[in-house]
Amino acid sequence: MKCDDCLKLLEEYLDGETAARDAARVSAHLVTCAACAREFEALTAEQEVYARYDRDLHVSPAMWQAIAGRTAESRSIESGSRLGLAAWLGALFATPRYAFAGAAAVLLLAVVVGVMFLRARTGEQPRPESVARGDSPLVQSPVTSAPKLPPRVDGTARPVGFKSSDNVVSKARPPGSGPVFQPDKSGVLFTDAAYADIEDKETAHHVAQAESLLRSVRDLEVSDDDDEVDVSYEKAESRRLLNENVVLRRDAEMAGKFPVKKLLGELEPFLIDIANLPDKTTSTDLRVIKERVQKTEIVAALRIY
Amino acid sequence: MKRLTDELSLEGQPGAFAGSLMNSSADLVARAASGDQEAFRLIFERYSRPVISFIYDLVSDRDLAEELAQETFVRAFRSLAARRQETKLSTWLFGIAKNVARESLRARARDQRHGDLADGTVLDLSDREPVPVNQLLNKELNELIQNSLALLDEDKRMVFTLKVFQQCSYQEIADITGFSIPKLKTDLHRARTEMRRRIGPYVRVES
Numbered sequence: 001m002k003c004d005d006c007l008k009l010l011e012e013y014l015d016g017e018t019a020a021r022d023a024a025r026v027s028a029h030l031v032t033c034a035a036c037a038r039e040f041e042a043l044t045a046e047q048e049v050y051a052r053y054d055r056d057l058h059v060s061p062a063m064w065q066a067i068a069g070r071t072a073e074s075r076s077i078e079s080g081s082r083l084g085l086a087a088w089l090g091a092l093f094a095t096p097r098y099a100f101a102g103a104a105a106v107l108l109l110a111v112v113v114g115v116m117f118l119r120a121r122t123g124e125q126p127r128p129e130s131v132a133r134g135d136s137p138l139v140q141s142p143v144t145s146a147p148k149l150p151p152r153v154d155g156t157a158r159p160v161g162f163k164s165s166d167n168v169v170s171k172a173r174p175p176g177s178g179p180v181f182q183p184d185k186s187g188v189l190f191t192d193a194a195y196a197d198i199e200d201k202e203t204a205h206h207v208a209q210a211e212s213l214l215r216s217v218r219d220l221e222v223s224d225d226d227d228e229v230d231v232s233y234e235k236a237e238s239r240r241l242l243n244e245n246v247v248l249r250r251d252a253e254m255a256g257k258f259p260v261k262k263l264l265g266e267l268e269p270f271l272i273d274i275a276n277l278p279d280k281t282t283s284t285d286l287r288v289i290k291e292r293v294q295k296t297e298i299v300a301a302l303r304i305y
Numbered sequence: 306m307k308r309l310t311d312e313l314s315l316e317g318q319p320g321a322f323a324g325s326l327m328n329s330s331a332d333l334v335a336r337a338a339s340g341d342q343e344a345f346r347l348i349f350e351r352y353s354r355p356v357i358s359f360i361y362d363l364v365s366d367r368d369l370a371e372e373l374a375q376e377t378f379v380r381a382f383r384s385l386a387a388r389r390q391e392t393k394l395s396t397w398l399f400g401i402a403k404n405v406a407r408e409s410l411r412a413r414a415r416d417q418r419h420g421d422l423a424d425g426t427v428l429d430l431s432d433r434e435p436v437p438v439n440q441l442l443n444k445e446l447n448e449l450i451q452n453s454l455a456l457l458d459e460d461k462r463m464v465f466t467l468k469v470f471q472q473c474s475y476q477e478i479a480d481i482t483g484f485s486i487p488k489l490k491t492d493l494h495r496a497r498t499e500m501r502r503r504i505g506p507y508v509r510v511e512s
Binding site for chain 1: 342345346349353354357358361362367370371374375378379382383443446447450451468469470472473474475490493494497501504508
């Protein structure tokens, strides 16, 4: 590979995004070309400069409070429009002290409306079939005027006089039973200590995963007869861990956790190398990484963490 | 790891490892979409810092970044149910944040109140020789990077911050920005070059 070609690919290589074949060529070139290796080191050092960038931003508890308030508002509007009268009735009947009075009021309202309706109907010409059967409009009218309802799920008939409003109350949810957001009242949300705790857990999880990855690479059985070894899983996992590693290393540095930063810094070259392997690598390339893992005892260092 | 698993278990779902804190948050999203406030709070807790940092890098204004981050999470909450399962949560949130920040930048441009961003003033260190990064005060370095970032055009700034600061993959950046991979590669290379040109005179990068 020529230096020009290598330099064109260096940034992608650093990002762990080079195509497998190119990555192998860049790796090989960097071993033999001091000038390109220096360029690569300069790029890596540049990343370190950016890793020091501290925006001094803080996520205040007030920010979550504001979000919780706005989401609660949108949920209550949403559920309000969905439930409407049903929710109101549900809430009314769910409160024992108002239940009896509420039921009486609804019954009275139904009677008044029914009487008014019947009075209005008596002024109309009775239907011929009702007259012929001698049905009383006092019973017949509400049923015939009721909307058609779907059959019950269990196939049983609906009771006579069933109205659509009968299932309103049963559908209504009592307050608090639904997923209604409430603004957080716990006071403190995110302290630096809380963040530090989360970061520690994230780092522990990350280190455990990295240890598992490196151990699996170290223990891969490779023989000289193998033309190529499928490391596509290890490669994908390494790319993911590489991204996490950079963030966690930077966080560790910002938090003054230098042993953690050092450990993650030592881990990173391994992740870069594995991330840049082709999906099906040669046994020689893999053996180089395996030997480095064994020689540096990085797995042991990760396990101790 | 058992201890970690136990500590991060989510309320009511002992098996639902919030180690989801590290990986996919499908469980959190499902619960938040069904109205679980605690799940949404965990999502916020996990992603608020990257989101607000990303927005700050785009708008260069601390108060505005906080306001826009709020808006991002509110919009995210409202569209949780419509989120495509296969999209990574961080990618999806960055996508919303990008839209929110862009809308704000456009509005600010219309209001002709974007002098800070167009102003090419960089920290006054011109009388100095480049110094090793370790000798530069944090405040100076932060201002230098922030001002250099602000001088990048919007597309380059977005791609640069997603790659260099948020460690997104090229595919994730493409998903967030809607740019093609070749375009974002070009933007990223140019952004790196511009940043190097602006920072180089002040900071000696030592490998």
